[in-house]
Amino acid sequence: MTDDEIYGHLDFVVARPSIDEIRQGNFWRFDLVAILVSTRGLGVLEGKTEVDSQSFRTLTTMAAEALLERFESMHMDEELSADVVIIGGGVAGxxxxxxxxxxxxxxxxxxLEWQDRLGGRLCSLKVGDVTADAGAAWVHGTDGNPLLLDGLLHKEDILPSSGHNIWLHGAAGGDSCSFLRSPEDDLWERRLAQLGSAAGRAGVPGKSLQEGLRDTEATLGPLSEAEARRLRLLQLWFGTSAEEIGMLEWDSEHGSMGDYPGPHAVLKGGAESLAARLAADAKRRGVQVRFGEEVVHMREDPAGVVVHCRSGLRCRATWAVLTASLGVLKKLGPSFIDPAMPATVQRALSRLQMCHYNKILLAVTEKAAARFPVWTDIDSSYFWQLFNYWPLNGKALMSIASVIPEAQEMCDKEAQEVAEKLLGLLPGEVLAVHMTRWGQVEWALGSYSMSTKDAEWDxxxxxxxxxxxRRIRLAGEHTHEEHQGGFHAAYLSGIRAAEEALQGPSGRPGEGQGFLGLQAESGPCSSAMKNDDVSEGSRELVDLSAEAVSSLGIHLAQIGQIISKSQLPPNRGEKSSAHKLKNSLEMYQGYTDEVQRRRMELEQKMADDFARLKAWRAQSGTEGKGLVEExxxxxxxxRQQDKEIKKKQQQIEEEQARVKELEEAVALRDRKWDSLAEDYGKKLAKMRKEIVERGGLCSWLQCAFDEIRFKWKAAEEKEKLKIEHHQRMRKARAQARLDVIARERKKRLIQACMVALQEESIEGRHEKHLEELRRRHDDEILVMNAQLAQALGDEEKAKELVQEQVRRA
Incomplete structure (x- = not known):
């Protein structure tokens, strides 16, 4: 069996590590201990899969060798220490x-931030010359919103777009909408109230909103056109179709559907301006930020939390906060954190989903933007609503929303064609277009979290x-029950995670616990951890080695128990399953000897490491000193290096600020030059048009006066020749000119004669043709008269007319 076939029998969701990754120590997502305990080895011996013992031995040998290589390379990685490590630089982080x-x-x-920027899903981008919010954009309610109460946002920062939650409650009075409130909206409110009375904690997990609406048709009738529009808005709010929205969203104990009272608004500077303020506050407090660090594994041990990054960076901290999106957590799986997340958390992650709220961002002409209100309802298969920024901030920018996953498969050109068709835009009115595809962004894998019909209430x-x-806590918009899905939920979850880090599980800071409120756990290697003669790297080596050997021994003991409990059925011969199990047991005993040898080699390697450590300490002059002093x-x-780094970072930030100012100045200058160039082009085109018109007029006048000038010059030359009679050369030249004039006159006379001759010829042909027509006309009259006479019975007259016709022929 090949190595690839062996790896195909692992219950492991990530790919096989490469040799380079193993040597570099960058493969913590390939949890080797998890490989040993999660393999289907037990299922192999029970007859569930056809893999022989030799292949299983090869598998465990490969895992052990990879584990040894990891021990050899673990000291080559960069390591940082901190009190708190936070994964994710979004609003929560x-x-x-x-x-x-x-x-x-x-x-x-x-x-630690995966991208090269802070803000997460508060993301802005350029669509043509306009800056647009590609991610979160709205402040959902201003009354009591913590972002306003805490001073991160002010009233002058927001642009109200609706008097209340337009997605849940329809248009408010004074809203700029293509639809107005009608009596059918009141009927929709009655349907929602009826749904609310039918839902509850004892209610209906697994039942969708669509099913609930069908139940209301028995008393309230089918949905009207206005109610269908309200349903589209409701689906946009929850980020999915009515078939996926759970009835538990109407549970009164489940929250307020994620918004606050008061107007809903967008930010003047875009949603990324909020992220910039949060980032500035964090940096001012002294937060160390590392960009481009993708976390691939997190592990809790007695000393704290160890975070491993794909770049090779290893971070040790007392407390960790994981703010990755729900989509990323679902992709990473339970083995991302060691020990794995509790079963309740794993079940909740499996039931919750990320929605696919995407937008077509359109930069259009001002004339096109002025034709639409702020809100426009769209009834199509993929796109349901248009939001126009023009009435709010004067930006010729529009956004078309969709929650259908298939919509993000369109390219920008296809999205532009769909938008032009839905909105009736003319050619040239769309200046630039961008289609967001949040389901394909690897660090998000969706727009925001939602509770589907299969979700439980808690x-x-x-x-x-x-x-x-646990020392690892979760934060982000998906962890806030009341306001799940909004960036104010991420803000509140970040505050909660900070309080947990400062207070600990008991909620009382400093009560029998460490500085972050969590008492250090005692493990099998706690005595070794207390030894001051052991460095931090060696402590980790001891802990990992003990865990690996212990897990390997437990796994092999399980295999031995299955083999020893197997009964040998009679009369089956050497090909029976009993003999096969017996052979497998013999091979297993040989394998245990091999494992023992490997274990001894590992212990010897650890002893060599301790010896090298003591030699290094003796050489560095720290021998005999305690670990604390060292x-x-x-x-x-x-700390000295950190001060220098911060000083350099401050200098870099100042340089970046100056570069940004210069870039803005250059951009302003370019815009001015572009404006001047555009004006110059228009004037040049106008001037060229005028030149062409003048040239045409001059050509017509020149043609009209050519003959007059010719006659005038001929008369002038003739007069000059008479006056300069005594000069022969001039006389000859004058005579030649007169000859030319005469020839020209003859030529014109001949041309006139030819024209007259042609006219006479044409007139002759016309006369002949006319004569022929008259003759035919007379013949036809004779024939008609003969037929008429014959019809009237006058045979003699008919005979005369026939003879006359024969004579004329």
Missing amino acids: LTCSERVLRARPELQVLL DVRSLVSGMEG LEALYGKV
């Missing part, structure tokens, strides 16, 4: 980091409560 340092400025907070709450007692010296150097 930035808020959590700032809040921790606001309360405890002496702590070290490290923020799934969102379980993401928080299920991680109690760490204090190292921390002193680290």
Whole structure:
């Protein structure tokens, strides 16, 4: 059996690590201990899969060798230490980091961000010359919104677009909409009220909104056209179709559907301006940010949390906050965190989903934007609503929304054609277009989280409560039950995660626990961890080696139990299953000897590491000193380097600010030059048009006066020749000119004669043709008269007319 076939029998969701990844130590997503305990080896011996013992031995040998290579290369990676490490630089991560340092400025907070920017799904981009919000855009309610209460946003920062939640409650009075409130909207409110009375915690998990609406048709009748429009708006709010929206969304204990009272608005500077303020606050507090760091594995151990990045960076911290999106958490799977997340959290993650709220962003002409209100209803298969920025901020920008996953498969050109058809835009009115595809963004894998019809009432709450007692906590919009899906939910979850980091599970800071409220756990290697003569890397080596050997022994013991409990059925011969199991047992015993040898080699390697460590300490002059003294010296150097790095970063930021100012100045200058060039082009085109018109007029006048000038010159030349009679040369030249004039006159006379001759010829042909027509006409009259006479019975007259016709012929 090949290596690829062996790896095909692993219950593991990620790909096989390459040799380069193993040597570089960048393969923590390939959890080798998980490979050993999650393989289908037990199922192989029970006859569920056809893999022999030799192949299984090859599998475990490969895993052990990879584990040894990991031990050899683990000291080659870069390692950082912090009190709190936060994964994700979105709203939740930035808020959590700032809040921790606001309360405890002496702590070290490290923020790891996969992208090269902060803000997460608060993302802006250029569509033509206009900046547009590709991700989250709306402030859902201004009354009591924490972003306004905490001073991150002010009233002058927002542009109200609707008097209330237009998706849930329809158009408010004074809203700029293509649709107005009607009595049928009141009927829709009655349907929703009836749905609310039918839902509850004891209600109907697994029942969709579409099914609930069908139930209301028995008392309220089928949906009207206005109610169908309200249903489209409702589906846009929840981010999915009515077949997927769960009835639990109407549970009164489940929350307020994610919004606040008051107007709903967009930000003047775009949603990314909020992310810029959060990032500035976090950096001012001293948060260390590392960009381009994709976290591939997280592990809790007695010393804290170890975070491994694909780049080789390894971070140690006392507490960790994971703010990755729900889509990324579902993709990473339970083995991303070691020990794995509790079963309640895993079940909640499996039931919750990411929606596919995408937009067609259109930069159009001002004339086209002025034709539409702020809100326009669209009834199509993929796109249901148009939002126009022009009446709010004067930007010729429009956004068409969709929650159908298939919509993001369209390219920008196809999206432009669909938009032009739906909105009736003329050719040339669309200046630029961009189609968002959040389901294809690898660091998001969706727009925002939602509770589907299969979700339980406490799934969102379980993401928080299920991680109690752990050093790793979850944050993000998907972890806030009341306001799930909005960036204010991410903000509130970041505040909650910071409070958990500062207070701990008990909620009482400092009560029998560490500085972050979580007491260090005691494990099988706790005694080794207390030894001051062991470095941090060697401690990790001891812990991992013990865990790996222990897991391997447990796994092999399970195999032995299955083999020993097997009964040998009689009369089956050497080909029976009993003999095959016996052979497998013999091979297993040989394999245990091999494992013992490997274990001894591993212990010897550990001893060599300790020896090299002591030799290094003797050489560096720290022999005999305690671990605390050594760490204090190292921390002193680290702090000095951190100060230098921060100083360099500040200089870089100042340079970047100056570069940005220069870029803005250059952009302003380019816009001015473009305006001047456009004006010059228009004037040049106008001037060329006038020149062409003048040239045509001059050509017509020149043709009209050519003959007059010719006659005038001929008369002038003739007079000159008479006056200069005594000069022969001039006389000859004058005579020649007169000859030319005469020839020209003769030529014209001949041409006139030819024209007259042609006219006479044409007139002759016309006369002949006319004569022929008259003759035919007379013949036809004779024939008609003969036929008439014959019809009247006058045979003699008919005979005369026939003879006359024969004579004329």
